[in-house]
Amino acid sequence: MKTHVVALANQKGGVGKTTTSINLSAALTAFRKKVLLLDLDPQANATSGLGLPKTEGASIYEVLLGNATLDSKILPTAYARLDIVPAEVDLAGAEIDVARGDRYLHRVREAVRPVKESNAYDFILIDCPPSLGILTMNALAAVEEIVVPMQCEYYALEGLSVMLRLIDELSSSGANPHLRLEGIVMTMYDSRTNLAQQVVKEVYEHFSDQVYETLIPRSVRLGEAPSHGRPIIDYDPSSTGALAYRQLAREFLTRRNLRWQEEAARPRPQRAATASQAPAPTPTPDEEPPRQPSTPSTGLPECD
Numbered sequence: 083m084k085t086h087v088v089a090l091a092n093q094k095g096g097v098g099k100t101t102t103s104i105n106l107s108a109a110l111t112a113f114r115k116k117v118l119l120l121d122l123d124p125q126a127n128a129t130s131g132l133g134l135p136k137t138e139g140a141s142i143y144e145v146l147l148g149n150a151t152l153d154s155k156i157l158p159t160a161y162a163r164l165d166i167v168p169a170e171v172d173l174a175g176a177e178i179d180v181a182r183g184d185r186y187l188h189r190v191r192e193a194v195r196p197v198k199e200s201n202a203y204d205f206i207l208i209d210c211p212p213s214l215g216i217l218t219m220n221a222l223a224a225v226e227e228i229v230v231p232m233q234c235e236y237y238a239l240e241g242l243s244v245m246l247r248l249i250d251e252l253s254s255s256g257a258n259p260h261l262r263l264e265g266i267v268m269t270m271y272d273s274r275t276n277l278a279q280q281v282v283k284e285v286y287e288h289f290s291d292q293v294y295e296t297l298i299p300r301s302v303r304l305g306e307a308p309s310h311g312r313p314i315i316d317y318d319p320s321s322t323g324a325l326a327y328r329q330l331a332r333e334f335l336t337r338r339n340l341r342w343q344e345e346a347a348r349p350r351p352q353r354a355a356t357a358s359q360a361p362a363p364t365p366t367p368d369e370e371p372p373r374q375p376s377t378p379s380t381g382l383p384e385c386d
């Protein structure tokens with residue numbers, strides 16, 4: 083199995099990078115794919131959004147400085163086939179420490195290489211911070227594919243042009259000749275507003291080949307799920323957000339000519355033993371009662 087390393091990046095803040103990282107990762111596991119989510123953002127939102135604590139010393143930081151291997155930082159999540167390298171606030175210091183060292187643009191590439199070459203995962207997804215600092219640049223120098231989550235709002239295209247310039251620079255300078263914009267995922271789509279429809283139309287006109295057909299709707303449940311430490315396909319499997327991320331995963335695999343139908347026919351996974359680490363979910367009024375961590379669970383719903 084070949085490991086695809088993909089960065090979820092957009093220097094604009096709050097556009098859905100982390101929501102897409104978490105939920106695309108989880109949805110891919112429901113298609114029997116094995117995924118490592120690398121949280122490269124000191125905010126550690128992907129880490130907490132999957133129910134893991136922010137623990138000092140647990141992030142990729144020491145690996146970037148050459149003092150540890152990435153392998154030693156990989157943790158299981160509560161979900162079968164989904165592992166994570168968590169982040170924590172100290173990772174912010176990496177911006178400075180990495181910049182001081184040599185080969186400062188290639189630290190993430192070198193950190194990821196042994197795990198990539200072990201082919202233990204189908205995908206390594208990297209959740210980038212909202213900046214074009216050293217961490218994001220390192221991620222972009224480490225991957226062959228960038229997926230840009232883009233909010234359906236007026237200034238969205240401006241952010242994208244910055245990303246495109248950067249991809250050009252990284253590939254023409256030789257820092258990462260194979261880098262390409264693989265896809266654009268339109269997020270927080272609200273079909274009731276003309277603006278969202280106009281933005282989607284405009285993005286399709288300019289980037290028809292790259293834009294994913296799946297639109298991620300704006301949904302209260304998607305916004306709630308991270309506070310319960312759960313991906314949407316576990317938190318509310320029949321919600322519009324869960325259906326959208328499942329559809330996105332299907333499109334993501336189809337684009338790469340990866341087989342998923344046959345593989346998905348295998349038996350249901352069990353939640354991993356670390357389920358007890360996840361915080362107990364708090365119910366909202368329209369939600370079913372929360373599962374207790376000790377209750378045996380069926381794991382993420384599988385896809386067809």
Ligand SMILES: Nc1ncnc2c1ncn2[C@@H]1O[C@H](COP(=O)(O)OP(=O)(O)OP(=O)(O)O)[C@@H](O)[C@H]1O
Nearest residue numbers: 095096097098099100101212270299300301304305
């Ligand atoms: N489709 C959606 N519907 C409703 N809320 C959403 C949706 N996608 C994201 N959100 C919410 O919007 C906020 C920003 O999303 P998210 O954290 O995924 O963006 P980000 O690009 O990772 O942000 P940052 O740049 O700070 O890392 C979060 O509160 C998230 O829960």
Ligand SMILES: [Mg+2]
Nearest residue numbers: 099100123127
């Ligand atoms: Mg984020």
